[in-house]
Amino acid sequence: MNEGFKWGAVGEALPLLLQGFKITLLATLLGTVVAAVLGLAIAVAGRAPSRFVTVPVKVVMEFIRSTPLLIQLVGAAAVFSSVEPLYIGIVVLGIHYATYTSEVYRAGIDSVPKGQWEACRALSMSPRRTWQAVILPQAVRNVLPALGNYAILMFKETPFLAVITVQEMVFKAREYGAAHFVYTEVFTLAGILFLVASYPTSLLMRKLEKRLGH
Amino acid sequence: MSDFFSAFMDDLPQLRSGLWVTLEATILGALLALVLSFVLGLMSISRLLLSRGVSRVVVEFFRGTSLYVQLFWFYYAMPPLTGYELSPLVCGVLAFGLNYGAYGAEVVRGAINSVPRAQYEATIALNMTPLHRMRKVIMPQAWVQMLPSLTNLLIQLLKCTPLLWLISAADLMTAVEKLRTRTGETLTAYVTLLACYFVLAYALTLLMNLLERSAKRKLGLDTGGRSLLKSRSAVTAAAAGGAR
Numbered sequence: 001m002n003e004g005f006k007w008g009a010v011g012e013a014l015p016l017l018l019q020g021f022k023i024t025l026l027a028t029l030l031g032t033v034v035a036a037v038l039g040l041a042i043a044v045a046g047r048a049p050s051r052f053v054t055v056p057v058k059v060v061m062e063f064i065r066s067t068p069l070l071i072q073l074v075g076a077a078a079v080f081s082s083v084e085p086l087y088i089g090i091v092v093l094g095i096h097y098a099t100y101t102s103e104v105y106r107a108g109i110d111s112v113p114k115g116q117w118e119a120c121r122a123l124s125m126s127p128r129r130t131w132q133a134v135i136l137p138q139a140v141r142n143v144l145p146a147l148g149n150y151a152i153l154m155f156k157e158t159p160f161l162a163v164i165t166v167q168e169m170v171f172k173a174r175e176y177g178a179a180h181f182v183y184t185e186v187f188t189l190a191g192i193l194f195l196v197a198s199y200p201t202s203l204l205m206r207k208l209e210k211r212l213g214h
Numbered sequence: 215m216s217d218f219f220s221a222f223m224d225d226l227p228q229l230r231s232g233l234w235v236t237l238e239a240t241i242l243g244a245l246l247a248l249v250l251s252f253v254l255g256l257m258s259i260s261r262l263l264l265s266r267g268v269s270r271v272v273v274e275f276f277r278g279t280s281l282y283v284q285l286f287w288f289y290y291a292m293p294p295l296t297g298y299e300l301s302p303l304v305c306g307v308l309a310f311g312l313n314y315g316a317y318g319a320e321v322v323r324g325a326i327n328s329v330p331r332a333q334y335e336a337t338i339a340l341n342m343t344p345l346h347r348m349r350k351v352i353m354p355q356a357w358v359q360m361l362p363s364l365t366n367l368l369i370q371l372l373k374c375t376p377l378l379w380l381i382s383a384a385d386l387m388t389a390v391e392k393l394r395t396r397t398g399e400t401l402t403a404y405v406t407l408l409a410c411y412f413v414l415a416y417a418l419t420l421l422m423n424l425l426e427r428s429a430k431r432k433l434g435l436d437t438g439g440r441s442l443l444k445s446r447s448a449v450t451a452a453a454a455g456g457a458r
Contacts, residue, residue: 067373068376157280162282170282184292187287191287195275
């Protein structure tokens with residue numbers, strides 16, 4: 001059974017995996033953008049004065065957050081079968097993580113001193129102006145490192161996209177592995193590529209966080 | 215729709231065994247993860263450079279490589295390399311345990327570090343042995359700090375168990391997926407499945423809240439009955455406090 005590690009297969013599979021890696025990065029990047037924008041919208045909606053807005057938002061968020069991403073992906077791909085899988089993947093990944101990032105924004109908004117709200121009130125600014133000119137600029141700066149952390153987490157979950165046939169790195173690895181029967185080599189390689197990409201990024205985020213004084 | 219639910223009733227035995235596999239993977243995986251978190255977490259605050267180094271490398275390795283890759287590695291790559299073939303459930307438990315153990319180690323480390331310095335100094339002044347100090351003073355306080363983050367990790371672990379479907383373990387997802395192909399009721403099937411996981415997640419959260427309450431009581435902090443029903447805070451243990 002023991003056939004040893006086939007180094008040749010590694011060299012052969014590497015370009016293929018790197019090709020898939022581009023899709024992985026693309027999905028992470030666009031997914032992060034969706035999560036960052038949607039998360040902000042959810043956080044602001046969660047502070048709406050009416051309970052008819054805040055309670056449903058909270059329930060839906062709790063539901064999305066507590067249920068498996070894999071099922072959400074497979075389900076969305078089955079229901080919207082005519083849409084390109086990559087787009088479905090990005091949107092579902094983005095929505096899933098938006099439920100987390102919204103909490104990050106919430107903490108960021110809470111960290112803006114109460115006096116700032118009162119000052120806006122005293123200057124009779126409109127709610128829109130208050131958010132835009134005073135609250136968000138202060139809140140968003142504080143949450144950037146935390147958003148970066150979620151981007152790293154999302155990056156490590158992109159292999160889920162392989163299940164809905166997005167041609168990302170692990171999809172390519174499985175394809176090549178099945179064709180040549182060299183699973184050990186390709187999965188080891190894929191793992192190393194993940195490590196190589198995510199570890200320096202997380203070191204960088206840690207530095208950024210320290211500089212911002214968290 | 216009614217088709218689906220009559221088929222659901224017919225398939226109840228398979229669904230029940232699927233649910234059991236899912237729970238088994240979650241609980242065994244969580245236990246392995248808990249043990250590893252404590253071992254690696256305590257190693258990372260040790261005074262020995264070697265033990266700190268080993269813990270750091272293991273944690274970064276299992277956090278850095280994706281869970282998905284780890285699971286597949288155990289399932290596909292282990293047999294040709296070592297000659298041992300693991301059952302899908304064992305692969306799942308190993309991968310979940312190692313991955314979440316690495317995240318948990320950071321939680322344990324952070325919680326122990328968050329116990330005020332003066333508490334350590336007091337135990338030293340009282341001439342307590344390191345073991346006694348850990349057991350009676352530091353750990354009870356750190357444990358309360360850890361629990362919310364550990365709850366989040368537990369729910370995340372539960373949310374990863376449908377991956378077992380991909381390595382053909384007969385878990386809940388597999389059972390419902392079979393039902394879906396047979397009845398053709400895609401949307402109903404997936405919504406039902408999501409609802410099942412939501413109920414499981416909420417039940418686990420309630421259990422952990424109970425645990426948290428009893429841990430707080432031991433420190434003399436009574437939180438009242440309402441705290442049992444609170445939902446989790448969403449800042450995942452994996453992302454909160456420090457880059458992961």
